[in-house]
Amino acid sequence: MTSPVKNLIEIKNLTHDYGSVRALDNVSLEIRENEFFALLGPSGCGKTTLLRILAGFETPLEGSVTLAGQDLISLPANKRPINLMFQSYALFPHMNVGQNVAYGLEREKLPKAEIKSRVEEVLKTVGLQDKVKARPSQLSGGQRQRVALARAIVKRPKLLLLDEPLSALDRKVRSEMQLELKRLQLEVGITFVVVTHDQEEAMSMADRIAVMVEGTVGQVDTPVDLYQRPATAYVGDFIGESNFFDGIIVPEGIKHASLGVLPGNRYGKDISGEAHLLIRPEDLRLAVSGEHSIPTMVQDVQFYGGASTLVLSIEGRSAPILMSQPGATSAQRGALVNLTWDPLKAIVLPRDSRRSAL
């Protein structure tokens, strides 16, 4: 890419407490212009606090937030060029769809004709042009969400915050909305920040994801890099399916107490002492004789049509090993199989106390 990447939001050393609980601990982040950004983490990781600070509902204890170089903290919530799509949608129940969407434009004191045309236009964009007169209570969940979305984007904010946008929708509407959000983001050219605990939601839509852990940012990366090159064992475990082996670092990988040396890739990181080896299920394969391998027994075979997953066990280890492969497998329950992997794809990570807590 040749065009320089411009940051829209710059968050520096943000710290915030709720009572005696530290919700955010020295968080620094950059969100780029026109990107689809996701804040991902389990509940209580601080992502909602960060969202509320960006929206102006919460004033941080310390740190700074700028939007296009301008200080944001000192700006009251109703003066910020930021709109939020609430998780509960927070539609005004006594107003119809048109009035809900027009509410924000009326606050800008725009001419009536312009408000009318912009409301019509945005309702057409979200496919609700024939619901202008409907009350929120007369709409389905998916339609309410579209109204909430329309109400937020009609203001043409610099930044659109979406709080768990897909969590309240059933599976079918979810995937529709997922596509639609992505399309909209490209179409309107607004920076989107999605806050979610659902990695699928984040992985499928976002350009970049910040994984948040206990009030800090664990890693900021593209979905592919987060999956393939997690910076910590916590992130590796949180994103996708994974097999972990614990051991002591050796030049080729790690030395496991009973399985011996397990080869892996350090990606140039300087690691010493205790370490984890992370192998994704699809990077494991059945070994041919003579290869370096680990002996396992097939516990279960799960066939998903396009792919199968083998659930395998190793003596003396409680956590099962997952191996996935395209198509069907001939492996039978109870069979003894040897597993091997490409050492380049197995990731050696420093010991992470948070992972063992999972």
Add this chain to the structure above:
Amino acid sequence: MTSTIPTRVSRDSEKRRDLLERMVLQGPGLLFITIFMATPITLVAIYSIFQRGRFGGIVYKATTENFTRALDPVYLGVLTDSLKIAGITTILAIAIGYPTAYAIAKLPTKWRSIALVLVVMPFWTNFLIRTYSWIMLFNREGLLNHALLKFNIIHTPLDLLYTQSAVVVGLLYGYLPLMILPLYASIERLDPQLGEAAANLGATRTRAFFSLTLPLTASGLIAGSIFVFIPSLGNFIVPELLGGGKTVMVGNLIRDQFLKARDWPFGSVLALSVIALVFIFFMLQNAVEKRFSSDAHD
């Protein structure tokens, strides 16, 4: 999909079951309303078109005289005074009750119930005694005058008692909790996120209050207003005790017609006119509520 076609028999028995169910469920309520509302109102309506008996009671000779008499400026004046006093009381109750209810609704949960108990506490004492105690406060030698004199704010005692204002204060004191409680209920169930959404869309606090909070709590406001206005309109204890002989409200007038003047038919006409007024206010309430109706409270 298989659909069963209901037979005539089963439909009939269903109908009968429905009727039985309705009688069981609605019967007690209907009975109560018939005995305690419809009957007395019918009696009052019947009394109103006959002549008075000499020592109370009625003589069954039809007349319209009672109605024409009610249009006498003296009585119309009492009626408008009563409306005015009840109206002022209601407006003051809104002015004091809304902020109070709002503040209570925003308290931490454990303080909320304490505050609500405090609001209801005066009801534990007899209404008459509570009203009487205002005399002690408003007297020329009462606590209030005493304090004002002592701090040199006034130099001669004020005539606080036996004024319309004293009546308003008494009614306000008596019925304020009836304003606070329904208002509290409607404010408390407001979704706080709606306020955040309004701010997020650019609304100031004032704008958010008038465009969201007020319309969404209109049902509580209207209920509270009716709870205050109607008993204030018909009250006769407060004007008697705090208004002395000077402030007569329609409640006193009705009581006097039945118990002192022994003119039951005219008392009935006055009572009917109050009922008619109340009915009109209910219609108005209905209209207002429809305008502000919010599906959130369905």
